[in-house]
Structures are given as C-alpha cells and as structure tokens.
Amino acid sequence: xxAFIACLGTETNTFSPIPTGMQNFAETxxxxxxxxxxxxxxxxxxxxxxxxxxxxxxxxxAESIAAFAQPAGTTxxxxxxxxxxxxxDDLRKAMPVDMVLLCMHGAMVAEGYLDCEGDILESVRKVxxxxxxxxxxxxxxxxxxxxxxxxxxxxxxxKEYPHIDGKERAEELFEVLLAKVVGDAKPVISTYDxxxxxxxxxxxxxxxxxxxxxxxxxGKDGILSVSFAHGFPWGxxxxxxxxxxxxxxxxxxxxxxxxxxxxGEIWDMRHETAPSSSSxxxxxxxxxxxEKGPVVxxxxxxxxxxxxxxxxxxxxxxxLDKGMSNVLSGLYWDPIAVRMCxxxxxxxxxxxxxxxxxxxxxxxPVDLVVTVKKxxxxxxxxxxxxxxxxxxxxxxxxxxxxLVLNTVRTQTFHPDAFTQLGIDPAGYDVVVVKSTQHxxxxxxxxxxxxxxxxxxxxxxxxxxxxxxxxxxxxYWPRVDDPGK
Ligand SMILES: [Zn+2]
Numbered sequence: 496x497x498a499f500i501a502c503l504g505t506e507t508n509t510f511s512p513i514p515t516g517m518q519n520f521a522e523t524x525x526x527x528x529x530x531x532x533x534x535x536x537x538x539x540x541x542x543x544x545x546x547x548x549x550x551x552x553x554x555x556x557a558e559s560i561a562a563f564a565q566p567a568g569t570t571x572x573x574x575x576x577x578x579x580x581x582x583x584d585d586l587r588k589a590m591p592v593d594m595v596l597l598c599m600h601g602a603m604v605a606e607g608y609l610d611c612e613g614d615i616l617e618s619v620r621k622v623x624x625x626x627x628x629x630x631x632x633x634x635x636x637x638x639x640x641x642x643x644x645x646x647x648x649x650x651x652x653x654k655e656y657p658h659i660d661g662k663e664r665a666e667e668l669f670e671v672l673l674a675k676v677v678g679d680a681k682p683v684i685s686t687y688d689x690x691x692x693x694x695x696x697x698x699x700x701x702x703x704x705x706x707x708x709x710x711x712x713x714g715k716d717g718i719l720s721v722s723f724a725h726g727f728p729w730g731x732x733x734x735x736x737x738x739x740x741x742x743x744x745x746x747x748x749x750x751x752x753x754x755x756x757x758x759g760e761i762w763d764m765r766h767e768t769a770p771s772s773s774s775x776x777x778x779x780x781x782x783x784x785x786e787k788g789p790v791v792x793x794x795x796x797x798x799x800x801x802x803x804x805x806x807x808x809x810x811x812x813x814x815l816d817k818g819m820s821n822v823l824s825g826l827y828w829d830p831i832a833v834r835m836c837x838x839x840x841x842x843x844x845x846x847x848x849x850x851x852x853x854x855x856x857x858x859x860p861v862d863l864v865v866t867v868k869k870x871x872x873x874x875x876x877x878x879x880x881x882x883x884x885x886x887x888x889x890x891x892x893x894x895x896x897x898l899v900l901n902t903v904r905t906q907t908f909h910p911d912a913f914t915q916l917g918i919d920p921a922g923y924d925v926v927v928v929k930s931t932q933h934x935x936x937x938x939x940x941x942x943x944x945x946x947x948x949x950x951x952x953x954x955x956x957x958x959x960x961x962x963x964x965x966x967x968x969x970y971w972p973r974v975d976d977p978g979k
Contacts, residue, residue, distance in 0.1 A: 501561065785944055798930050837870055
C-alpha cells in the first residue's frame with residue numbers, strides 16, 4: 496500500500512491589501528518533500544501524523560510539498576499554479592497510490608481561482624482515478640464547495656477554535672480513508688448550508704457542548720465523521736456561508752438528515768453564539784476599572800491570522816490618549832521599526848515611528864520616544880504543540896507602554912511571544928494582543944478578564960455589513976430569515 500501526503504494552503508482575506516506571493520510561502524512554510532523531517536507546525540503536523548500512521552502499517556509514503564502562507568490577500572495566480580503543479584507532478588511520479596491525504600486550509604483564493612481546494616481535489620482525482628481514497632483535513636474557517644465534495648471521499652475540518660485539534664483530526668482522516676482502502680466502509684459526504692456568517696468560539700458554551708455532540712455521533716450508526724465548517728467571513732467567494740459536513744458509510748439520506756438536524760441546532764444558537772465585542776473606549780474603560788490584571792484585550796480587527804496587516808494603531812493611540820500605563824501590546828508587524836531598533840541597539844533611546852504603514856485600515860503611524868529594552872533574532876512563539884516564527888523581535892518601552900514589534904507578520908498566539916524577550920505579561924494591568932481567538936488558550940490562564948475589541952481594521956467583526964460581491968446568497972445576520 497502507498498499513501499501520498501501533501502499540504503498546500505492559505506486563508507485568503509479577499510479584502511486585504513497584501514498580495515500573497517512566493518515570499519510569503521517561503522517565510523511561513525515551504526518544504527519540497529521533507530516537511531516531516533522538521534519540527535511540526537499547525538499545517539505540517541498532519542503530515543507527521545499521516546507518515547506515522549502509514550509507516551506503522553509498513554506502507555510506503557510519498558511526501559510532496561508542504562506549503563502554507565500566512566493569511567493575507569488573494570494569492571498571485573502563477574504562484575498558486577506553480578505550487579499546485581509541483582504537487583500534481585509529485586503525485587504522477589508516485590503513482591499508483593492507494594490513499595491521498597491533503598492538508599489544506601479551505602479558504603484559499605488565487606487570481607483566476609475562487610476555489611483552489613476544489614481545483615486541487617479535482618486535479619488529484621483525475622490523476623488517481625475513482626478507486627483511490629482521497630481526503631483532506633481543513634481549517635474550520637473554510638468554504639465547502641460542490642467541486643470539493645464531488646472529488647473527495649472524506650472531508651474533515653478542525654472542530655476547535657482555537658485550533659488545538661489538528662493532530663486528532665489528522666488521525667481520524669487516516670482512519671476513515673483506511674476504512675475505504677480495506678473495504679470496511681464506503682464514505683459518502685453530505686453537506687448542509689446554514690446560511691450563516693459568524694465566528695463560533697468553541698471554548699465557551701454553547702459551542703463546547705456542540706463540539707462534544709459532534710464527537711458523540713461519530714463512529715456509530717453508519718456515521719463516520721461530523722464536521723462544522725464555520726466559513727471564513729472575509730473571503731468573498733460564492734460558498735462563503737457555514738456548512739455542516741457529515742461523512743456517512745454509504746448512506747446519503749442518513750448523512751443529509753443529520754447534517755440538516757445539526758444545522759438547525761446551530762441556527763437555534765445564533766443569538767447566543769454571536770460574538771460580543773466592545774468599542775475601544777468601552778474596552779479601555781473596563782480594563783482601567785478592573786481590580787486586578789492583567790486584563791487581556793483582543794484587537795480582533797487587526798488579526799494577521801485573518802489576513803490583516805497587524806500594524807494598526809487605533810488601540811495604541813487610544814491608550815496613549817488616555818494616558819494609560821503598565822500596558823503591554825503586540826505583535827506589531829513593522830520590519831522598518833525593528834531594523835532601526837537593531838541598528839540603535841539595546842539600551843538606546845530615540846524617537847521611533849510605529850505601525851500604521853500598510854494601508855488605510857492600519858490607521859496613522861504613532862511617533863514615540865522609545866527605549867530599546869531587548870532585541871531577539873529568530874524569535875518564535877508556541878501554538879499548541881508547534882513553534883511558529885516571529886522573525887526578529889524587539890521590545891521597546893515608552894511612557895509606561897511596552898510594545899513588541901517583529902518582522903514576520905503573525906498574530907499573537909502565546910505569552911512566550913513576550914516572555915522570550917524577558918517580559919512577564921502577568922505583571923501588567925493590561926495586555927493587548929492582535930488576534931481574534933487563537934491567543935485564548937495561551938492567555939486565558941493568566942488573564943483576569945478577556946475583552947474582544949471592535950477597533951477599525953481589515954477584518955471588522957460586523958458580519959452584516961461585509962461588502963461581498965461574489966457571495967450573493969441571503970445570509971444571517973444580514974437578514975433575519977435567509978430561508979432554507
Ligand atoms: Zn481558522
């Protein structure tokens with residue numbers, strides 16, 4: 496038996512001003528067949544899992560590219576085609592294969608390709624034919640299309656947001672595809688469109704219970720796998736809305752009925768699960784009034800993980816205006832400022848222009864007299880069990896506000912983004928992180944309180960007013976009843 500494994504993806508914010516090209520892939524993750532010989536990260540970890548699963552059965556493994564770009568704007572057409580064609584060339588060379596396991600995001604858009612994952616799955620199916628088992632693991636912020644379900648045997652998405660379950664979902668994908676390969680099951684995919692655009696945070700009820708409910712339905716009564724594909728609100732594609740995905744053992748009627756029933760449960764929870772966020776003023780007032788710190792504020796609109804620049808200054812400027820102190824904030828993507836701090840060196844004090852450089856959504860730059868407290872080259876931060884690159888990072892202090900600036904655009908995942916520079920986040924009254932939800936697992940244990948801030952930015956959290964052009968379906972919350 497032979498398994499073919501690969502990763503190709505990014506999460507495309509079609510409203511972001513930052514093009515996604517080969518430099519972004521090279522900086523984030525770009526392996527040509529040897530990802531499993533390196534430390535795993537969120538999107539290469541499944542390849543490690545699949546190699547172990549296959550080799551434990553004495554299967555042969557053909558490993559192709561592992562390419563992932565930090566979320567940004569639309570992927571440059573020829574860059575997507577080059578990566579896809581490398582994957583397909585490797586697949587042709589590996590033939591015949593029994594199982595194809597792909598790690599993709601599910602919300603990748605390239606010039607000329609609104610559905611990159613559908614394009615990849617269809618191309619893979621053409622190479623391997625109808626009998627090979629083809630499956631993919633996707634981020635739950637994905638758009639499920641008919642082209643994808645027509646060409647895959649199994650689609651499994653993460654269940655958890657923050658995405659802490661990539662490894663478990665990878666193991667399940669292998670198990671369900673294995674059932675097809677050995678003839679124990681015939682996986683059939685059913686989907687149900689909830690007609691909703693929303694963000695669902697799974698560490699809090701009622702979503703924690705819903706995740707448990709999905710798990711409880713799997714592996715019995717002819718149901719092989721249950722996923723909830725949340726959709727990605729800032730990707731303007733025809734299939735943007737959230738969908739339930741059920742993989743049954745050759746029982747489409749049962750799969751359809753379960754997908755519809757679960758979709759109904761999600762619909763019924765819509766008011767409870769709609770994320771609440773505070774204005775900058777309200778959030779800062781609440782944080783200032785807190786009896787103990789640190790209050791962790793999430794600047795959700797400038798989350799690099801959703802394609803935002805991560806250099807916006809709205810919250811920073813508001814804190815300066817209020818004269819706040821004992822505040823820590825990061826990560827600001829500002830290679831120019833980092834370069835100047837590196838040049839000046841630790842201990843130097845000078846006027847530095849920070850952030851506000853990428854576009855209108857970033858606000859105005861902020862000029863501060865800073866002292867460079869620490870410079871770290873090749874910094875990285877934890878996310879789950881993986882390490883993620885931050886590039887070079889500097890800690891600068893100004894007027895009671897400590898900032899971390901870095902050279903690789905990334906959201907703030909974990910307190911070690913700060914501690915490796917010698918900063919103890921627990922010692923601050925207020926910590927502002929640029930992230931929507933992935934910060935939560937790392938920061939909630941040290942936070943006295945977590946507040947989501949609706950600042951201006953590239954990924955504003957008002958789903959009713961996102962200016963879609965290609966996504967034309969009626970959806971909640973733009974309309975109260977989008978129909979079914
Ligand atoms: Zn995601």
